Amino acid sequence: MSLIQFELNGQSHSVDAQDNDNLLDVLRNQCGQKSARLGCGLSQCGACHVMLDNHAVPACSTPMWSVAGKQVITLEGLGQTDNPHPLQTAFCQQQAAQCGYCSSGMLMTAAALLKHNPHPSPDQVREALQGNLCRCGAHNRIVRAVCQAAQSMERV
Ligand code: FES
Ligand code: FES
Numbered sequence: 001m002s003l004i005q006f007e008l009n010g011q012s013h014s015v016d017a018q019d020n021d022n023l024l025d026v027l028r029n030q031c032g033q034k035s036a037r038l039g040c041g042l043s044q045c046g047a048c049h050v051m052l053d054n055h056a057v058p059a060c061s062t063p064m065w066s067v068a069g070k071q072v073i074t075l076e077g078l079g080q081t082d083n084p085h086p087l088q089t090a091f092c093q094q095q096a097a098q099c100g101y102c103s104s105g106m107l108m109t110a111a112a113l114l115k116h117n118p119h120p121s122p123d124q125v126r127e128a129l130q131g132n133l134c135r136c137g138a139h140n141r142i143v144r145a146v147c148q149a150a151q152s153m154e155r156v
Helices: 023-029 086-093 103-116 122-128 139-155
Strands: 002-008 011-017 049-052 055-058 071-073
Touching (some): 055 103, 122 139
Parallel strands (some): 002 071
Antiparallel strands (some): 049 071
């Protein structure tokens, strides 16, 4: 075990962890961040996506040694109920979730996309979200929500 320091949702954080512990377990079990979810555990479904230095990564297969000194953002850090991120507003307005299991990962992947490409086309949104699976089939509504959020962020 060693002390690993990183920034979590804007706050300096340190955890006692093995270098090869995965970020998802640390976030859920040590940091109280329950939004990122375990799906496949194999980097194949996107349910666990968080932002690491502004890039969407599968937390289930991100070893803690690679997190040291970096900035992690989870859905808890994206927006709050009384001050939602435009993506969260758009997901609600477009009803872009059914069971919601994929939503956290979808939102974090979309947030990373908008950081690097504030004006994505629907095809670019689809491409960015290709690693995020939705077993409920809400993909079309999710793409519409991401495009709506991009437009509303343009107007701010
Ligand atoms: S649980 Fe991490 S990608 Fe599926
Ligand atoms: S809303 Fe159910 S998995 Fe996407």
